[in-house]
Amino acid sequence: MFTGLIEQIGSVERVSPGAMTDVWIASTLEALALGESIACDGCCLTVVEAQGGRFRVQASAETLRRTTLGQWRTGTKLNLERAVRLGDRLGGHMVQGHVDATARVLEAHPEGGSRVMRFDMPPALAPFFIEKGSVAIDGISLTVNALGPSDFSVALIPETLARTTLGAKGPGASVNLETDLVGKYVARQRQLEGVTQQHIEAAGFEARK
Numbered sequence: 001m002f003t004g005l006i007e008q009i010g011s012v013e014r015v016s017p018g019a020m021t022d023v024w025i026a027s028t029l030e031a032l033a034l035g036e037s038i039a040c041d042g043c044c045l046t047v048v049e050a051q052g053g054r055f056r057v058q059a060s061a062e063t064l065r066r067t068t069l070g071q072w073r074t075g076t077k078l079n080l081e082r083a084v085r086l087g088d089r090l091g092g093h094m095v096q097g098h099v100d101a102t103a104r105v106l107e108a109h110p111e112g113g114s115r116v117m118r119f120d121m122p123p124a125l126a127p128f129f130i131e132k133g134s135v136a137i138d139g140i141s142l143t144v145n146a147l148g149p150s151d152f153s154v155a156l157i158p159e160t161l162a163r164t165t166l167g168a169k170g171p172g173a174s175v176n177l178e179t180d181l182v183g184k185y186v187a188r189q190r191q192l193e194g195v196t197q198q199h200i201e202a203a204g205f206e207a208r209k
Helices: 061-066 123-128 158-163 181-193 197-202
Strands: 008-016 021-026 037-040 043-051 054-059 077-082 101-111 114-120 134-137 140-143 151-156 174-179
Touching: 037 054, 123 174, 134 151, 140 151
Parallel strands: none
Antiparallel strands: 008 021, 008 077, 021 054, 037 043, 037 077, 043 054, 101 114, 101 174, 114 151, 134 140, 134 174
């Protein structure tokens, strides 16, 4: 389990394709243990080897299909976060590191002191998005500021821009998406119980326009 608060930016040293894809990542994370989970751009990966200033992870074919990992090359910058420990502050939101899908940056522009970024929203993930809800983008815990039929927007404050890789991504770039864990369970429960929009409105809740 992670919080979506990035500890540092690492970089890919080497990618070795094979039955399992091996990725060496340079970082200054200390005392990494074999078997430890690390979120790399939001993908929960396992440390299989660690040396001074670098560690190795492996990715399966499913991980390559579902995430941006297949696009990683030597020099690719990655957001890194170690798994949360019992008793740590949960400063972001509950992030599993299980990427749901990738999305593209549609637009990015400054607004006041922040940077607003708009992304396309995969149709299958639409039920899990709400305005002011949480989403993890490349492992970063962010708030959905605006929501359209097929897109959503977030705003990045200067601290987020300085500590993560999103500030360097522009239109056309791909990112990893993980929708809110609570939203997934709520949507699943509604599906199992056959709750419709009509049921919700009959209970006194108005549909969002």
